[in-house]
Amino acid sequence: MQSKIGGGGLPPAFSLFPSLNKTFTFHQILVLIITFLAYASFHASRKPPSIVKSVLGHSVNEQSNSPIDNRWAPFKGTEGMQRLGELDLAFLSSYALSMYFAGHLGDMIDLRLFLVFGMMGSGILTVVFGLGYWMNVHLLGFYMTVHIVCGLFQSIGWPCVVSVVANWCGKEKRGLIMGVWNSHTYVGKIVGSIVASSVLDSRWGWSFALPGGLVIVSGLVVRIISDLNLATSI
Template sequence: MDRLPWWWRSGWGEADGFGVDFGDFKVKVGRKVRKNMAWPDIFQRGTLLSRFSHHHVVVFLLTFFSYSLLHASRKTFSNVKVSISKQWTPSAFNKSIELPVEIWSSNHLFPSAEEATLFLGTLDTIFLFSYAVGLFISGIVGDRLNLRWVLSFGMCSSALVVFVFGTLTEWLRFYNKGLYCCLWIVNGLLQSTGWPCVVAVMGNWFGKAGRGVVFGLWSACASVGNILGACLASSVLQYGYEYAFLVTAAVQFAGGIIIFFGLLVSPEEIGEKKLSLLIMELQVDREGFGMYSLAYACLKLVNYSFFFWLPFYLSNNFGWKEAEADKLSIWYDVGGIIGGTLQGFISDVLQKRAPVLALSLLLAVGSLVGYSRSPDDKSINALLMAVTGFFIGGPSNMISSAISADLGRQELIQGSSEALATVTGIVDGTGSIGAAVGQYLVSLIQDNLGWIWVFYFFILMTSCTVLFISPLIVREIGSLLQRRQARILSE
């Protein structure tokens, strides 16, 4: 205990264990097994501060902001696409001045903005494919090595790659497609260490009771990172896009150092005994695992398309300045934060995830139709954007965090002690494969058919998400009805 930082040595209380749902039963560590209740246990006894110790608060904040910084660096790239595209094409110079061919070709990668845009989409695809592959690997590695080491290494190394990609190459005036592709492959692999590690750490510290609302609030880390990245990029964009990369890389590197010295990955590191489990009924939902993974592949495609292309769309479609588009795109993430938290709370009350997801996704189809017809008015656009983020970003946050933790903990109970980060990596990796394919398709569809067909594509993918989880929806709604009938009969 003496070797721990001071903020770990003065706790506010003891953790209350954790539980796991299996059908109509709840397994509580160190407590009796009880029937499912209509109101989550976490909201029935005491406040959050009395339920969670000082250690829980520090873990929540450190993991929250570590992943926020990773997302901020990703968001920076999407926020400066217009500036990068101009720098890579002859439009950056006065077209009336004839430049020697060797000078022109040494400073530009593409003869037109359209080709530059297509390459930007290719970079997004490359990043997400390497990110997806890395997630499968990082989940396994994270479950076998110290999660703190893996997360810190990924953050610091990724920051260095981002610095070279966006800042050093611009300072040296060195533009090379092969170098950009290689750097973005490496960046995807390094960034993939983040999500499985932080979800595994959160799963170690926070139990099943109230996990929907806790993880719903915590999963706002991605949206907060998007907002942070947009604000940082827009604040320094006037000095050059390279400074946007410089600032986010520096902050992310500093965050990695803090994680290395400050994060404790499990209660065992503060001397608490390893939790022993009482298992009354055991049935891992393998069908749910596969269905949620496929559904997330479709949903993450849509969510990440907004993430990567929204500022570019606002500038390209409405002619708004890039800095203004960056700031306006924040409202999508604001909607995602509110949606993830509120929908997580509702799923805790129902103790079922799929019906909440289904309703939100059905409404997401309507919000996509509405946003595709948004007028050239920033206030109306921001409102429609927030609504779209609520119904798309919210379910995406739930699947990637709370549901992944549920599935991972079930695998853990089944007998595999090395499962939580692995399961999270598989779910998020499958989603990232879908997102990777989608980013290239978005640029291709936009270039050939226009933005309206991009939104039709989003509607199709959102509908496929509902289709994939429809068996789970039917099963969970049936379970809710049976539970209600049993309660009525018992009264």
């Protein structure tokens, strides 16, 4: 069984290992590694909002049982948790609705480029959310808009990686392959939680900037090292 390399051209890293015997099995393993890295980074960039809620939202004085107004507007005060919930709702709604269109677009264009586009957009929007700290932004509309657009870019990831894995991995041992490969969800969440929480005590903006930068770097790695035209099928 041979893979078809389409007319999309080969990425730069293809010429780095000219002597490597690129068998079909090699391509399959590389696809699994690349897509694992890609979607793990997507999940890592989704963790900051849940980690930073403890800093953004209102806190309670344990002695008087009254809210302490020392958090980040517009999320401080008694309505702070409600507004954080609205952010989650905005992101999930954007993500769910955009998934339909992302799947259709993925069928029409180069999946490799589309995946990298989604990773770059997700990373940049995550960093922009964190910039709200250094820019001293206290507008709910700013954070809501960033979260909605980020959900749009995040929706690109899943249709791309699933389509790629389905194209390159046949029915044989599909259950085993998908079981191991799908652990990217938890690996990404663990990495995102560790990275975001490690800098939470200093400035909460870093809790978004670092995971966002991780997605951007992962996107560059995916673009550089992949030596397959992922838009083609077996």
